[in-house]
Amino acid sequence: MKILDQPPAPRSALSYAGLIEKIEIMRSSLRWATRLERADIEKLLRQSGALRDEVMQLSHKERFVAAATGEGQSVSVLAAASAPGARRLALRQRSFVFEGTFGDNPRLLDALEIAEKAAPTDLPVLIDGESGTGKELMAKVIHANGARADKPYVSVNCGAIPENLIESELFGHRKGAFTGAAADRRGKFESAHRGTIFLDEIGELPLQGQVKLLRVLQSHEIQRVGADDVISVDARIVAATNRNLRQLIAQGSFREDLFYRLSVIHVSLPPLRERRDEIPLLCAYFSDEAAEALKRAPMKMTPRLRDFLLGYTYPGNIRELRNLIYRLSCLAGEVADLAHLPEDIRPGMRERELNVPARRAADAVAPPASLADARRVASDEAERAFLERGLREVGGTVTELARRCEMNRSHLQMLLKKHGLHSRDFRPRKA
Ligand SMILES: Nc1ncnc2c1ncn2[C@@H]1O[C@H](COP(=O)(O)OP(=O)(O)OP(=O)(O)O)[C@@H](O)[C@H]1O
Ligand SMILES: [Mg+2]
Numbered sequence: 001m002k003i004l005d006q007p008p009a010p011r012s013a014l015s016y017a018g019l020i021e022k023i024e025i026m027r028s029s030l031r032w033a034t035r036l037e038r039a040d041i042e043k044l045l046r047q048s049g050a051l052r053d054e055v056m057q058l059s060h061k062e063r064f065v066a067a068a069t070g071e072g073q074s075v076s077v078l079a080a081a082s083a084p085g086a087r088r089l090a091l092r093q094r095s096f097v098f099e100g101t102f103g104d105n106p107r108l109l110d111a112l113e114i115a116e117k118a119a120p121t122d123l124p125v126l127i128d129g130e131s132g133t134g135k136e137l138m139a140k141v142i143h144a145n146g147a148r149a150d151k152p153y154v155s156v157n158c159g160a161i162p163e164n165l166i167e168s169e170l171f172g173h174r175k176g177a178f179t180g181a182a183a184d185r186r187g188k189f190e191s192a193h194r195g196t197i198f199l200d201e202i203g204e205l206p207l208q209g210q211v212k213l214l215r216v217l218q219s220h221e222i223q224r225v226g227a228d229d230v231i232s233v234d235a236r237i238v239a240a241t242n243r244n245l246r247q248l249i250a251q252g253s254f255r256e257d258l259f260y261r262l263s264v265i266h267v268s269l270p271p272l273r274e275r276r277d278e279i280p281l282l283c284a285y286f287s288d289e290a291a292e293a294l295k296r297a298p299m300k301m302t303p304r305l306r307d308f309l310l311g312y313t314y315p316g317n318i319r320e321l322r323n324l325i326y327r328l329s330c331l332a333g334e335v336a337d338l339a340h341l342p343e344d345i346r347p348g349m350r351e352r353e354l355n356v357p358a359r360r361a362a363d364a365v366a367p368p369a370s371l372a373d374a375r376r377v378a379s380d381e382a383e384r385a386f387l388e389r390g391l392r393e394v395g396g397t398v399t400e401l402a403r404r405c406e407m408n409r410s411h412l413q414m415l416l417k418k419h420g421l422h423s424r425d426f427r428p429r430k431a
Contacts (some may be wrong), residue, residue: 129269134320177226396426
């Protein structure tokens with residue numbers, strides 16, 4: 001299969017039309033590809049990297065022109081350090097690769113900014129956070145933003161491998177090293193050579209494996225099980241856990257020296273209930289994603305379902321929210337309601353009849369974790385009410401609402417999407 005070459009872009013002649021043409025060339029290469037060789041993949045990666053740089057250049061230029069003509073006032077306000085979206089925008093301007101990580105919560109941005117600084121180094125990173133908070137996604141972000149991005153990314157779940165196989169899984173084995181070792185086999189560390197190895201659920205690694213891992217961190221060498229010779233490996237280590245490793249150290253089931261080696265850079269991901277301001281945006285994002293996957297229009301939801309989703313505590317964090325939205329998109333017809341929720345979290349009939357906001361039996365709705373969170377939730381509600389009232393007043397004409405609010409139209413569109421509001425729902429019905 002031949003990957004078409006891209007026409008070279010003279011730096012001064014960048015245009016959206018030119019970029020679209022290049023994207024179309026890549027799309028047609030992919031559309032007709034029956035299989036891709038590694039060399040083709042490398043070529044596509046290079047082409048898409050160049051495209052990204054050009055998009056960045058173009059967007060810098062646009063911002064500059066907008067600011068110079070005064071039209072960009074809202075843009076420069078947005079870029080002020082304290083404005084919502086400013087830190088995310090700054091990351092984007094520095095060509096940060098988000099890998100689909102959504103959200104504008106200060107604690108998530110803290111984590112992304114640490115990842116940005118850690119990515120170009122080879123220092124080990126330890127990510128912790130409850131289940132479903134995005135640890136694996138963060139490991140991919142670190143890999144994608146470093147110099148090893150086009151090298152292997154190998155993920156190992158230390159909790160899913162039987163204790164007697166963990167060493168051979170990580171370091172490989174020689175034929176005959178143990179019953180069942182029918183041939184020489186390389187381990188995950190060798191597969192991750194020059195790339196990144198993601199050691200998930202590191203707290204589950206048995207003590208013997210921890211000793212071996214410590215040795216790799218110190219010497220950058222491994223030994224296959226049953227072999228005498230040592231092999232040099234250059235794998236960047238990112239580890240993750242949802243356990244409290246300090247507690248495991250105190251119990252004697254995790255080595256303190258390994259903990260310090262692994263956590264040179266430490267990233268903590270907050271649970272979703274401590275960044276509730278993300279929920280509307282994530283709902284909109286996952287609902288679009290689900291619509292595309294299920295090949296149907298994005299679902300709408302009743303106000304009481306929306307209240308439930310905004311108030312629920314999400315013990316399974318972002319994964320639970322994502323799964324819920326997929327489930328609702330799949331089971332609901334045009335409009336999803338409480339009845340489409342899984343039974344174990346669905347609020348009781350009585351509550352529904354009384355129209356009490358939905359809550360899980362004992363503890364579903366958590367109060368905001370801090371004053372700052374409470375402010376964000378309140379400001380989110382006020383923003384939504386403002387937009388709904390505005391849309392009603394202008395009969396669903398977004399351009400008119402943008403004019404009245406002196407707001408950039410695309411920014412307004414983004415806000416409507418964040419709140420799951422559709423302008424067409426506010427248009428007058430034809431008789
Ligand atoms: N900030 C985010 N934006 C968009 N999607 C996210 C975000 N964080 C997590 N996700 C999505 O949520 C799901 C769970 O994320 P991930 O697997 O990284 O969590 P985890 O912390 O590794 O969970 P576990 O501890 O259970 O392994 C994935 O589908 C991931 O893409
Ligand atoms: Mg995980």
